Amino acid sequence: MAEAPDANVPSILSASRISKSFGEIPVLFSIDFDVRPGEVHAIIGENGAGKSTLIKILSGIEQPTSGSITYGGEKVVLPPNGEAAAMGIVVIHQELLLAEHLSVADSIFLGRELKSGPFLDLKAMRDQAKAILDTLHVSIDPDARINTLSVADKQMVEIAKAISRDARVIIMDEPTAVLSVAESRTLFEQVRRLTAKGVAVIFISHKLDEIMELADRVTVLRDGQLIATVGTENLTPDSIAQMMVGRELSNLYPPKREPDVDTEVVLSVRGLSAPGISDISFDLRRGEILGFAGLIGSGRTAVAEVIAGLSAKTGGEVTVNGEPADYSDVSKSVAAGLAYMTKDRKGRGLLLNAGLQPNLTLLTLKKHLKMGFLDGRSEAQALDRAVRRFDIRARDPSVQVGKLSGGNQQKLMLGKTMESDPEIVIMDEPTRGIDVGTKQQIYHIIAALAAEGKAIIVISSEMQEVIGLSHRVVVMRQGRMAGVLEGAEITEAEIMRYAAGIKQGGENERLSA
Amino acid sequence: MSVSVPDTASKPHKGFRLDLKTAGPLLALILLIILGYSLNPLFLGEGNVTNLLTRSAFIGIIAVGATFVITAGGIDLSVGSMAAFIAGMMIIIMNAAVDSMGASIWTVLLGIGCSLILGIGAGFINGFLTTKGKIEAFIVTLGTMGIYRSLITYFADGGTLSLNRGAREIYRPVYYDSFIGLPYPVWVFIIVALLGWVLMNRTAFGRYCMAIGSNEQVARYSAIKVDRVRTLTYILQGLCVSLATIIYVPRLGSASSATGVLWELEAIAAVIIGGTMLKGGYGRIGGTVIGALILTAIGNILNLTDIISNYLNGAVQGVIIVAAVYLQRGSFRTGRRAKKAE
Amino acid sequence: MSVSVPDTASKPHKGFRLDLKTAGPLLALILLIILGYSLNPLFLGEGNVTNLLTRSAFIGIIAVGATFVITAGGIDLSVGSMAAFIAGMMIIIMNAAVDSMGASIWTVLLGIGCSLILGIGAGFINGFLTTKGKIEAFIVTLGTMGIYRSLITYFADGGTLSLNRGAREIYRPVYYDSFIGLPYPVWVFIIVALLGWVLMNRTAFGRYCMAIGSNEQVARYSAIKVDRVRTLTYILQGLCVSLATIIYVPRLGSASSATGVLWELEAIAAVIIGGTMLKGGYGRIGGTVIGALILTAIGNILNLTDIISNYLNGAVQGVIIVAAVYLQRGSFRTGRRAKKAE
């Protein structure tokens, strides 16, 4: 935990009695909030509690329905459209906000380009972008186009963009949701560097250990109400969780059931290679949960996308239930009982302009046909089921999916994937942006599915999640399998060793065990 | 306190939004009708209303097809020359049939059958080049537009292809006769519009079109066969062109290089006036029908009066189209938020 | 410690693609030149090359403007009739000036000044209606297209407006004379293209256009004045139309309702053949220039040979356009992944 700044320092940005409604629907109720220079102030709360809405108000993106904002000691009306950034209030939004066709350097400097005379100083922008990315220890090419980056790299670009600004307040809305431990650490380094310089940081995360590590104070929201603002020193992860969900949270992870090593192999991958990955081999049995760990861009997603028929392989073999599985498109893999849930919910998972129901049933629309026509009732029933099962919360149920809170979008996507009732399911960052309470539910759902005999692959950057759920863990590094861990070997330290290349697991029989 | 999604809550809102969205173009049409009536009460005379409806059938039917293409994120510039080409081929085929076996109902049915095959084939070519050839739809259909226009000119030897008199007499009623007070073309239009509406709003295919137009990646990840659905939209468009041609040919009994000129622009305009977005992702068949009626009514109203110079017809048309769309957008816009929701 | 994607993995990929992207249209152009030369060696004769370049200047200059509009996610269908309208107004104004103060260089400069003002004004109207009126660009510019076309017909009384002989003689060299071997229109084209390239690739404005076309919300959240930038693209388009008109009028010294017909389609085609995406987000001025040259070359080649029926000119044109774009796309496609990156 950082050195606690002097509590007597006046706050740089504060909100008083902020309320917000979207149309008729109230989302925030009379919230007081403030952040001091050099402080990390975390906001936590369940999905849909209003965290993102609060920070949108604190950065001028949304205007409050009532209440006032004070910045640098003066009452202000913040300008809209990110113009507050010029005043020193910089936001990393929960949803990636990058123009897909621009380069990395262009994206970092969008709206405040470096110029020499009337012209862009491309070299300066490229160099500075490179320098900023270097401080984050990522080697993303500043000239790369955004649409060639993985989600995690995009998130790093967003972070680079924010910390490169001359900010007095930096607001980070779940910046670590798609980052692995290592990347998160470099982010925290930067946060500490910034706070040391007197920058105020508002930090939102569902990862409670991060909150404990980074925050000086924590504000808890529940259903749009302010529950408390407490110094971190007075908190434990358990007490935070309790304040958040209003109940005791024990046993985040369900007990691991010993997998039956004799059940049949449902998915078998041998020597698979494709752009970005090579020589991947593993087996997946009924009832097994196989974790995939690794750093950003280590190729976990690429493996899953090849298996699901989303991209073509260049070599190797995949079999499902003993049958060769060269799916040329997703409908074939779905028909074979294999479902893949993307981690890019905004770009590949959900139609942001459509409602909940069409999104939920898009993958399995054929199931909702009655004599060839769509059966609205059956679709509505499916939505009902998914809402109950995954605790999807929308204050305004007819809202476009793009306006749901991030976590609820994720839950909807989970619902969409599970609608296809797959035998094999590959979940890429299944709990991205989901609050602890629901996480627990989802972990139990995953465990129950495995117990039913489904085979599950969990790709996750959250080390605890991989450890807590998996029977076995594949660790990937630079497009290859660095090792496979089993049983008691599955520890944070061991995974990190493989992921960072300190340790190599060579024996092939281990890989396919 | 989980609120979740009560079944009922989503329904009324949806209906509501649908109403307002369709109300926009409808309002514009009503204003146009009032304008027409005030210029000349005969505008609402039975004969004129029948003419107007029958005429709007061509563009309307084509525009129903265009709604699917545009909803799925494509565009088809070739429909006008495709119509001319199909009309020409129908006439050539029917004339040849009359020569060899005399004029009968079968001649006409043969022509109709060929028209359907040609329409589907032409649509398939557009779809295939766009999806498998991975060429921008704009370029593909600009190309086929030139090709069909040239072919009809070539087959007509620069002149007009005319249907044989005998076949003409048999075919003529398809355009000119009525069934319970409405001419056949209007019935065809009504049926195509209804089927289109059902297809767009009540089948998986319509849902897929919207998904593809709104985010192709999401569609692909959702197990939708993007290329196939997209190709099908072009085939559907070809089919609609063919249907429009089937009721067009008996009207004038001829085809030439001047047939169907600029129909593509009118069809796209009808679709967009109707509230479908050019970028795709949202299709509204009802709006398209109203859009086609608006466009036809504008042309008709310009013929009702000659207070303004004929030279300015295009200007009046332009002003009315822009005003109609402005009205439509304005009428349900409740500030910025509604706009953003687009 | 973080490893992430190794630097080398992404760099060569990008450089590679960029080269091929510009190389695509260029390749198509080169093949076309080879085709032209093999059909008739005079294709590369000095006179023909000069003609070709001069001719491509009109569409080329307009297409440079269109590249900005399309990159920012808009479309402008009005450019052809806008050109006709501006040409007509220039002639009317210059004729009036000659009547009142005789023909001199000032008459021509007055005409040019008015042309610039009209172009900027017309562009502003399109931009204003699109952004503030919140009407789809397709509809707005379809409307203004009809309006300008009507106005020129009206002012020309359905006929042709001809520039006064005296003014004509003074103005004529602007089209017909050369500077170091290249006619002035070619110089104007070169300068517009260079300025356009700099504006697109080396100024914040170009970046804003791409950002808006790629994701309007991102642009908005980056404090970019979306409406202003978008309006500016239409103004730029108007300015380009005005420049094209300024070199067009001395060519024939006349304007009529037939002036500039279908230029909008040619300009958009040039932009897209050049590799700019119709949906916006990515603009390529260099490609647009090549696209304009390709289109002009196709017409030229068709005039240089008579192996095929004239009636089929349009078909050949269509086939070549589609083939050119296919070649261009095909050449750098390295399978699915590249497609996805689009």
Add this chain to the structure above:
Amino acid sequence: AVAQDQIRIGVSIPAATHGWAGGLNWHAQEAEKRLEAAHDNIEITLVTADSPGDQASDIEDLISVQQIHALVVLPFESDPLVEPVRQAKESGAFITVVDRGLPDASIQDVYVAGNNTELGSVSAEYFKTRLGDGDNIVILRGIPTVIDTERFDAFMAGIEGSGINVLDDEFANWNRDDGFEVMQDFLSRFPDIDGVWAQDDDIAMGVVEAVRQAGREDEMFIVGGAGMKDVIKGIMDGDTLIPVDVLYPPAMIATAMDVTVANFTSNGPVQGEYILGAPLVTQENAAQFYFPDSPF
């Protein structure tokens, strides 16, 4: 020739999309003004169309909403307009057809004929007087439609056997710009051109500029068609580049409207054909075809 209280006359012509059609529109409007001013009980409605289909709609409208007593129609194309005009006839209207006669002559009460075939053959006759065996010409055609085809076929038939060599023909769409560009290409392609048949004065104007640009005015002559005032003026002034023109007056629409009105206002019979022909305009007779106020 019945006298009625109010006579409504509908005039349906192609829109002013190229020079000749522009002239047509102008003469129609002038005639409308003149006739409405001269006769209190005459009311003329002028409608213009962009395609045969459009024109059919226009005629329907004239019948159903204007409830016309007479129709003056210059068909876009003959065949497609048979049915619509027949319907007008069946509604009781007096029918005057202009320029392009209907295949079923029984529909029309009056036919004011321009003659495209004659335009072609008159032009051919002139070429034969100027050129002979081994001379080369190029042809710029209009838009591929019946009118163009009739003109072209008649011309080709006319020069057959004369030994005049047609190097190539291309469409120039009755448009100056296209005339200019097509001629530029002909000039770079053919070193020896003795004559140009442009069959339309708008195209001819473009051709002139291209020939001037190439500096080859002395090699060849150009013949257009229609009778544009600028061309007629040039002929009056002894221009050698365009020495003659073949008349195809857009004013024929005014003649037709006059005849139609006469049907209602005069006592004499007006049924029948009025053939205008396509006379050759030379320096001697040019003055009588010069209308400086016409836009065409």
